[in-house]
Amino acid sequence: SISRVIAKEEVRFEKDPESMTKKELEKLIGDIQKKMQKAAADLNFEAAAELRDKMLELKKQLNDME
Template identity: 50%
Template sequence: MNAAIEETKRRREIQNQYNIKHDIIPKTIKKDIRDLIVATKSIKETNKDLFEQKDPESMSKSELEKSIKTLEKRMKKFAVELRFEDAAQTRDTIITLKQIYNSI
């Protein structure tokens, strides 16, 4: 634990020296509540389009496989775009679909 604390102190000192050298003043990120609401809505809508036509529980095995593969590609894309909340939501959907797939 002490090693981790010391490493954090070391990195913080390096960052502070860099900031001083380059006249950087760290600022807290401030977001409007509206931005947070939009982000939350986006997460909920992320995978809705795949299931508007059919309920996952009524899908065949091949349809589930196709949906899982599509979602895995989408999840990786979200991760590359640093949209981690969307990636996590997609991962959760994949887990649910795999459970349904395994129960068939």
């Protein structure tokens, strides 16, 4: 449960992803991917899974823009 709180905190955005440009979304996806890999390396698999899910959502949104 603690790792879920951490993951949710890490996935908060300064700007709403739906109002981001393609370039901003790509940067955000890269940032989330780094956080996901760090969480996995730290054996925090719940947080890594939450970040992965958010990253997949953003990638889908990015594909819909094209």
